[in-house]
Amino acid sequence: MAIIRDMIPAFDLFQPASVEDALALLAEHGEDAWVLAGGLDTFDWLKDRIKRPKAVVDLSGVEELTGIRDTGAGIEIGAMTPLSRVVGDPRVRADFALLREAAEHVATPQIRNQGTLGGNLSQDTRCWYYRSGWPCYRAGGNTCYASAPKAMNREHCILGRSRCVAVSPSDTAPALIALGARMVVRRAGSESIHEAQDFFIGPATDIQRMTVLRAGDLLTAVRIPEDWAGARHYYEKVRDRGSWDFALVSVAAAFRMDGDTIGDARIAVNGVAPFPVRLDSVERMVVGHAPDEALATEAGELAVAGARPLRHNDYKVPLMRNLVRRAIRSVA
Secondary structure, eight states, X not given: OOOOOSSOOOOEEEOOSSHHHHHHHHHHHGGGEEEESSSTTHHHHHHTTSOOXXXXXXXXXXXXXXXXXXXXXXXXXXXXXXXXXXXXXXXXXXXXXXXXXXXXXXXXXXXXXXXXXXXXXXXXXXXXXXXXXXXXXXXXXXXXXXXXXXXXXXTSOSSSOBSBOOOOOOSHHHHHHHTTOEXXXXXXXXXXXXXXXXXXXXXXXXXXXXBSOOTTOEEEXXXXXXXXXXXXXXXXXXXXXXXXXXXSEEEEEEEEEETTEEEEEEEEEESSSSSOEEOHHHHHHHTTSOOOHHXXXXXXXXXXXXXXXXXXXXXXXXXXXXXXXXXXXXXX
16 A cells, blocks of 8 residues: 655646646656646645656646637637636536536535646546555556455446456546537647547556546647537436545436437446446437437436446446436436
């Protein structure tokens, strides 16, 4: 187990005033650089001395990374925008209430004041073996302690495992997937746009990353198109405690109705895999049908097809099934 110490290892602190300066610093220091947003994930790593970056790039002084702007084709949210500002923004509340609900379920009001949207999306997994310094696959070792016969794996995955069974901890990720959001990623000299569902990657792609971000990359903004503005939606997060805790399972769904039938749907779940899972097959099944109890039950069964629970988390299978059922029933 890791030894918890009372001193953070020494590093060089940089506080750029522009995105260009931040990107230049990230390019200069490469793998030795660490991006500091709200700090809620960062300081856990540093104080336990699990991560030892040589350079920390603090983005708190980069004003262009903060704020919610109307683009004419939707909205753009700066990656450093506090979650509390996302929750309280009139445009988000009016047109993208699914994101407001998801952001409002993050931890506590104090943490939402400090935590940022980009930080919530980019945070690392909360697997206690990994975060306590065990030499697992994700940490560069050669085993997964959470999948061992006698491991404690109550909060781990039932889908998408590939050596690692840790889950994505982001509350806002499934909501942004359901809203068809796009992530703006910049590095020195280039910019790329990623669909929200493609921004997150699984261990089969790269076991040491949870997103497409590499050394030198910076998530600068999240763009939400008008396509799903005002859509009917459903969000539910099940956790052990009413605040603070990460999701055991969560679901986010957006629906467009065509009379009494579902004209289009986007449904995503989290807490069940190393990445937020978009339920494409469930979406295709429910479109064109009236959202009655029979459809909701069928959707729930399809959602958990192929689930492989571990020793202590088989409860996630009926939990995920029922959350998907509730999402479909919500538009009945």
